[in-house]
Amino acid sequence: MSIDKLIDSLASQGWYVWDDFLDLSDVQAIKQCIPETLQDARIGYLNTLQDNKGIRGDQTVWLESNMGAPIVRYLDKMESLRQELNYQLFLGLRDFETHFCRYPNGGFYKKHVDNFKGQGRRKITTVLYMNESWQLGDGGELVMYDLQDKALFKLEPLAGRMVFFLSEDFPHEVLPTQQKRESIAGWFLTEKIL
Numbered sequence: 001m002s003i004d005k006l007i008d009s010l011a012s013q014g015w016y017v018w019d020d021f022l023d024l025s026d027v028q029a030i031k032q033c034i035p036e037t038l039q040d041a042r043i044g045y046l047n048t049l050q051d052n053k054g055i056r057g058d059q060t061v062w063l064e065s066n067m068g069a070p071i072v073r074y075l076d077k078m079e080s081l082r083q084e085l086n087y088q089l090f091l092g093l094r095d096f097e098t099h100f101c102r103y104p105n106g107g108f109y110k111k112h113v114d115n116f117k118g119q120g121r122r123k124i125t126t127v128l129y130m131n132e133s134w135q136l137g138d139g140g141e142l143v144m145y146d147l148q149d150k151a152l153f154k155l156e157p158l159a160g161r162m163v164f165f166l167s168e169d170f171p172h173e174v175l176p177t178q179q180k181r182e183s184i185a186g187w188f189l190t191e192k193i194l
């Protein structure tokens with residue numbers, strides 16, 4: 001079972017790629033719940049929030065259970081995973097925040113870490129990809145690095161695939177995409193969202 005592989009891989013190497021985490025029909029149903037208008041993605045926190053078109057070019061919307069049953073099913077699935085990860089790995093995950101992201105043609109996200117060591121509450125990053133007709137050469141791959149800056153792997157954003165990694169330990173980037181690129185990024189948190 002992939003949940004066992006997820007647990008083993010997170011414990012041994014800190015990341016895991018789960019192909020067909022969701023079926024295409026679930027991916028399509030989630031997409032239908034996403035509003036037309038999204039916000040330009042921002043980086044930083046509170047008073048340092050800034051638009052950063054030079055760093056990331058996507059637009060986002062936070063997912064809420066009032067967006068529809070498919071979103072509720074996805075949030076429930078992530079909640080069961082949270083409990084299982086805590087049970088098996090003692091990670092102390094207390095909450096989950098997640099947003100839909102759309103990169104237009106030409107969009108990218110420069111190399112970054114999602115959480116600096118010892119700062120912030122993001123413990124595990126999840127990214128679910130939603131692109132059904134992705135072709136080789138479309139770009140938009142996720143490239144993962146270790147803390148010594150060695151490239152570990154490159155991943156195409158294929159529909160239904162989810163990548164998991166420890167948020168502090170893996171710098172990563174999204175290469176420029178030649179197609180519209182859709183995903184749902186999420187973070188298991190060590191503190192409750194107020």
Ligand SMILES: O=C(O)CCC(=O)C(=O)O
Binds near residue numbers: 109172173183185
């Ligand atoms: O979409 C991806 O592959 C990664 C996105 C990302 O790095 C982020 O939202 O922090």
Ligand SMILES: [Fe+2]
Binds near residue numbers: 112113
């Ligand atoms: Fe990231």
